[in-house]
Amino acid sequence: MTTSEHLMRRESLEWANSVAHETMPLTESRKRSVWRPGFSSFLIGFTVFGAFGWWAWARDPDFGFMGWIAAVVWTLPIVNTVIGMYGSVRTAVRLRRERKLPVTAAIVRDPLIVVVPTVGRHDTYPALERVVRSFCRYLPDYFPHLRVDVVVEEGCAAYDRIVALAATDHLIRVVTVPRGYRTPNGTRFKARANHYAHELRYAEGEARGDVWVLHMDDDTGVSSDTAEAMARFLNAQWLAGENARHLAQGVLSYPREHAVNKLTWLADAVRPGCDISLFAATTGRGVPRAGLHGELLLVRASVEAATGWDFGPQAIVEDAQFALLFCGRHPGGSDWFPGRSYGASPATVADFIRQRERWSWGLFRLAFDRGVPLRHRLLLLHNVLIWACGPIQHLALILLVGSLLGDTDTTPVSAALLPVWAANMAYSIWLYWEGMKINISASADPRHRWWEPPCLLLLIPLFSLLEAIAVFRGMVRFLRGGESTLNVIAKPM
Incomplete structure (x- = not known):
């Protein structure tokens, strides 16, 4: 019996008497996604x-x-x-096979920690508020053991607004990275914030195999279909036993209403296209050698604790570097799931170019980093x-x-x-x-x-x-x- 068949059996049994179950979702699930690749x-x-x-x-x-x-x-x-x-x-x-699953996924009992690093500027706060509220609205339906960690730098410009946002919901925790915090390798930027959050989880006893970490950007939210897809994936890992995966990546999407600039919105269409093709073929086959996105990234906390994010001061594509290290330590341990994140395209063409420039600069560095085995960099x-x-x-x-x-x-x-x-x-x-x-x-x-x-x-x-x-x-x-x-x-x- 395949993992999907196990999952169908488990969910069918669990929801047969769903009225009497405490696991009934708090809100009605959004209509199942109907998108699928066409040729x-x-x-x-x-x-x-x-x-x-x-x-x-x-x-x-x-x-x-x-x-x-x-x-x-x-x-x-x-x-x-x-x-x-x-x-x-x-x-x-895969999508054709998953259409046979029950309409509503089962509740996930494993703890889920959402990690949202942010630079904490006033011009990034509107997006941060949107995405944090989406986590608090949609994820508790399937993840009763949920926490949202907003990771900020001490003294950031929008700190007071972020603290006020956290006060509106008990699920939100503000994690403040001390200004004087240094990693052993001198890592900076987002990887430094991720590493601090990882060390905090380790100190709090949360770096366990039954705890999952969802990495999100401060402009990328979720909806009910995201929560449902993640719940299906995590339930499948519960059933898989020794064959369980330790990392998974979803699909980035950019809704029309989040677009300030229609030109960059159209240009960003290439990203979800890559997610359902290149990343589905690499990450979905257990070897994320094409890299990873820094958002809608599920990682088992124990696996992340063994790797960390301390990649040195030159690291600016920490997600891709994490992916290549993961390939060596957990071959066959990654997967892909059809849940969507909801992001926003760059507001201007200049921002679009700057964003891609940073990615290409970092990936050029990583491709020639001899600290990563050549077979994983090919x-x-x-x-x-x-x-x-x-x-x-x-x-x-x-x-x-x-x-x-x-x-x-x-x-x-x-x-x-x-x-x-x-x-x-x-x-x-x-x-x-x-x-x-x-x-x-x-x-x-x-x-x-x-x-x-x-x-x-x-x-x-x-x-x-x-x-x-x-x-x-x-x-x-x-x-x-x-x-x-x-x-x-x-x-x-």
Whole structure:
């Protein structure tokens, strides 16, 4: 009997007489999520780009210098395309299987601690208040042993407002990191706050195997479907025994009503697309070598206690570093679940670029960190190579360089590359298309606006250019070396 079948049996029995049970949820569960990956956008994109490429190659099969350049940079992403589409199929199969489960999940008896580090500025407080209230509203329905730890720096600007927020609900605790606190390795920024919270849990006797920690960002909330999906996952681990997983990642979503800027909201559609494909194939298979998000991340407290977050003063992508260390210590120990978090996209294009720049800078550092075994960095090194080529992968830049050199012919050196290029282009479109579907389904009004699909498709080249600019800036900062800095963007929603 599979884990899902065990879970179906347990939940069916537990809820058969739910009226008499003290485990009846306090509020009615939100309608089960109906989103699931579709593949029509990939198939249409593959057909269109494949047909166009074959037509162009048949007209002029000769190639020049730019053809060699295109053969390299447009072929590199094929590994991610294959992994991503494999993950999307796994997601579709999993969601179809989970539709057979009871409508309402069973109560989780294991303690759950939500950890929300925040810089504590006034321009980030509105988002923090929104997400903390969402934890207190939705999570107690399935997690009766719940606590929300808001981790702040001593003397932060919005400290009084955060303390006042904590006074409104007994579930909220403010954890203040002393100004003079230092980790043994001199870790800074968010990882320092996470490490302090981890040490506090250890001192309080909460670093146990039956305690789970939910890591969330200060702009990322939950809803009832999130709580239900997490409850299903944790109940499944209770049934799995020695085969239980120790870490799991959910799906990031960006509801329309949280968007200050519609352009960045459309551009962020790529993130949930990656969650249901690349991350479902890696984290969902027990090996999070593609990294992790710092939000909607469930970790067993005993496992986190054995690793910690003390990665040194240069660490700015602590979630990805934790993932690679986890791969070595707990092979096969991670999973993926279909619950959604509810975040907000950057408020401006400049913030969007700064956010991606910091990520790429940190990931470049991590990819070449010899403190992490090479076998766990291989996928990240591959991705870093693709990102480094990102600026010259963009069609506009290739045509610009080609026009300066007097050679704009991007005909491939072999017709065998045409389906590879078509697959890579189709996968890029699929990521944005499926991600937008998830973001819309997570919105208060889950209907498509007439302008959203055409705008998304037309703007994908612009989004790719913005991502390429951010990666280039991050690569330059990595090559220059120097001390890491943390630039926290404003979070007005």
